[in-house]
Amino acid sequence: MMLLIQYTLIFSSVLILVALGGCFSEHSGVINIGLEGIMVMGALGGALMMKLLPAGTAAPVMILLVVLAACALGAVYSLLLAVAAIHFKADQTLVGTAMNLLGTAAATVFVKAMNTAADVNNVSSIIQYIDAKRSFLVYINGFEFNWFMAITVLALVCSWVVLYRTRFGLRLMACGEHPQAADSVGINVYKMRYAGVLISGVLGGLGGIVYITAGVSEWMFENGVAGFGFLSLAVMIFGQWKPARIALAALLFGFFRALGNVYTGFDLLSSLNLPSALYNMLPYLVSLVVLAFTSQKSRAPKAEGIPYDKGLR
């Protein structure tokens, strides 16, 4: 039971972080389908940092540096989307899809090259971080508390404050609803959209490193992040682009994802003797059903996906 709660919380953290990323990007008016790729890049940045830091690094330093590395790489990678979508008016869905494929391919090529350079016989795309991962964990009565959970709560509160209580956030949302109107009162729509996409890169990258450290202590980069970026987008839609609701939606989805990891621990569930693939399928099935019932009254930012054209004002 404890294990279920623990996994639910950590997977929900991933979903919250990445969905908040999507939320910022979409509120500024750019659809970010490329979150999956951004997650992979963030995961790569964080994993490399964990591998590179010497074994005896103090826990706070370790946490700070790993988070910074993941965020930085995620943000840099998200620039690919920002430049294409904001300045070159590219099809955002196409660019996002390309980024997802590119993220996994680039990370695999890079990690394999690194592994092969270290040892000619090692052609795997795996990075190990068993020791480094311990810095993130605190044990409380058998409950494995992960510092990432605290970071997620912090990010959630910050996002809410930024979006609804600051001038920046309200302006950002204006750019996603009616960019021409925003521009007419002197807001630089291009800058705001860059900000939105970059924030989504930071949060997406952070989500990536949380995801790959969630259940395991090594990661094979060939696998990417198994559709988690898209699950997060589903969470965002279910959460109606609002941080508080996103958090609740993420808890629901996180629970179903966690069930796949720990269902064998429950007598009732394991006695049903269902194939494990069914549990793997569960989060995707649930999100499909949930979307079918919640997409009708969509509160999506009105101008999302449409490149801003000053001439249309």
Added chain:
Amino acid sequence: MNEKKRSLLQNKGVQSLLASLLCILAGLLIGYLVLLIINPAGAWEAIVTIVENFLYYPSPQAQIRYFGNTLVKTAPLLMCSLSVLFAYKVGLFNIGAAGQYVIGAGACLYCALAWQMPWFVCMLAAVAAGAVLGAISGALKAYRNVNEVISCIMLNWISLYAVNVLLSQVKETASPYTLTLSSTNPGALLPSLGLGDLFQNNRYVTLAIPLTVLVAAAIWVLLEKTKLGYELKATGFNKYAAQYCGMKEKRNIILTMVIAGGLAGLGAAALYLTGFEQWQTTHSSIPSMGFNGIAAAFLGGLNPIGSIFASYFIQHITNGGAYVDKTMYSAQISDLISSLIIYLCGFVLFFKSLLDRRLARQAERAAARAKAEKGGESK
């Protein structure tokens, strides 16, 4: 620049071709740079290997044989790219081609191995399975306003796990791979029609290759020359306008996804019924065929005929990636190049409008000059 050259550049087809070639060149160049960064020693050799693909073999017989293998895998890719292209023409982004391909593979292999069906029944089963999956996304979009990209991704994963479970029942006992068609049910293998002999007895070269090219031509006719195609495209441009004109926009969206799904399903049949590959029931990631289809569709300038060549090119470099020196580089370098190409395709629209604007300005200037000269004469 003279008039003739200018009008040639204004031609949309020429522009698309130019843009695609630019994307390929830029993609290869960046790929080369990545190789250089990883290990400068073998970079040139590696990029040449990727571009050469089957020419890597010294003997002409082997070259022809492996050329056949590339074609065998081009057929399913072409189907996936047509699937993406068809949906895109109707304003839908069918990222679910991957899942429709997976479910098609599951359906045709299960029919062939468990029920001992002949090849055409298996093929139809694959088409039907893909179409049903497409219909689900289409119906969700039409009636429940669910973004098709998200629903497709969810269905991709659902179908991957479902197919793994389904095909586990017909797998070899000692390995995670499905039984081979040649040992279990040779009747399910696609007929070769003597094409195999043309490729040095490559028995995987079958009816699938000419069939897929025919399908590409049929899709072109459907989109450009029929009332249905016109209606579908009109729905894609503006579904409210289409509805106002009396078109059934909901039916059109679903029908589009059904056709797109069927195409991807057929693609799976075109590969798995040749016996070229067995399904691995422990797949933990979705086969990249459907995603490469996106690359091929956009690289082909969203034209069915263009996508024949684009599919071949993408498959050519993907196969070529398998030959790079594994002690220095990984085969995924060709995935890297093809995803770069998709990314660059995003800039095609910008490139075209830039070209158009330049040409228009030049034409204007030329006209102004002509006018000025004329004015000078009359004075």
